[in-house]
Amino acid sequence: MTLETNYITAYADYFTNKIIEYSPVAISAFVILFVGLYAIRIINRFMRKLMVKQNLDPTLTKFLADILLWILRGLLFVTVIDKLGIGTTSFVTILATMGFAIGMSLQGSLSNFAGGILIILFKPFKVGDTIEAQGVMATVLEIQIFVTKLVTGNNQTIFVPNGALSNGTITNYSMQGTRRADLTIAISYGTDLKKAKDIITNVLSQDTKVLTTPVAEVSVKNLTDSAIQLAVRPWAKTEDYAAVVASTLENCKLAFDEAGIVFQPFVSELSNTKKPEQQ
Template sequence: MNLNPNQLTDYANTFITVLIDYSPKVISAFVILFVGLYAIRLINRFIRKLMIKRDLDPTLTKFLADILLWVLRILLFVTFLEKLGVGITSFVAILGAMGLAVGLSLQGSLSNFAGGMLIILFKPFKVNDTIEAQGVTGTVSEIQIFVTKLITANNQTIFVPNGSLSNGNIINYSLQKIRRADLTIAISYDTDIKKVKEIITAILKNNPKVLQTPVAEVSVKNLTDNAIQLAVRPWANNEDYGNVFSETLESCKQAFDTAGIVIQPYVRESSQDNS
């Protein structure tokens, strides 16, 4: 197709006219965009400092600040499109449909998100607490929005989904300052129970890690077909619990050997059918 000079001139004039008429909208839209981004950054920084000053939970502070940041960015983007003259009604409808589709496809993630909010708000545990939940035990390293990060005693990292974590049972070993160790020691029926209890009581009193209050308990727990089971229940501070547990067992074994007391081995009862 051949264009004559008059047509080229008409096209150029039309382009210049449209550019002159539309340039104020473009300039104002980009001014709003850049000023808005700068203002959002200042607002977000101010909100973070305010929440830190109010001693809010660090995880909650980060989450609320991020939510505010993205809400303001979305509002700014919609304002930017409107200033350019783009119809936002259809855009909002498409955005809503996309949000619904994403929500349906990410139901599990939304459940974890809601669980993370519940954990952050109600605080059944906090960072550095030792908890047992969903079949695992570890120290809470980080509470994220979708998962909680645990570090086990053998230094393994476990990520537990917040949805199942918030809906299940949680044992928080750090919530109370002290903890009781529950040990079971089995002795034969030929053994003097009183003598054994005196030995165990002396061991617990001589261990500085065992608390004197509450008083440790040594009592008969059960009488089985082959052994007398004694319940040994010393109290200790959380940080000494593991040592008290193992040291009590070791000291009892050494003292029993010295006194000639034999620890009765565990025997599994076998069931017989009488036919």
């Protein structure tokens, strides 16, 4: 019983001495940790303000600030474990191996990550733009690192992976600021062509949302077996495009009705189709 008591006393003294010996190191490591976290917070906030003053894109600002935040946290973590006396060489090797394994299993996610970086850097579109890509036409709500968030005209939210988005064809309807509507109005051969064109031109000139520059175009597009097809091409601001298309068609119909001109209905062309031989 005396022997066991001596062992217990010896172990207690040993652990007490180790705690006393290690306490300054542990305290200094925790001080470095808390001071480092506070300093990282200040640095990150300062860099965000600096990038905002430089008029950087908000998405790019957030992305760079987040990358800086995690790099600084990683450096702080390595500093703290080194201060605690833990070997950083083997630890970094383990992290590198884990990173490689994770990277191999998340190739698709890494592709989306790289796509997000390309989109943010090269800016084929920005938040608020109307785009068509991957079979979807919608307005950009948010550009995230892995996906781009879109909203359609009927208020459906769509998430498109950045990898596929950056590698595919993107049509940006908002980048130029203006759009041309390509409409077709068909009239019969018995209609006064000049009168019809004058009516359409007058309708476009009275629409305040139709731009005067570039000038709207009204011309003969095609002569079919059943109708004269007129190309009506007004220009509008991107945000007014849908309204201009709707008002042009409606006002042309009302003006034609007043003038006694009838829209020629679509007729399937059969002139080049051989009739089956009768038995």
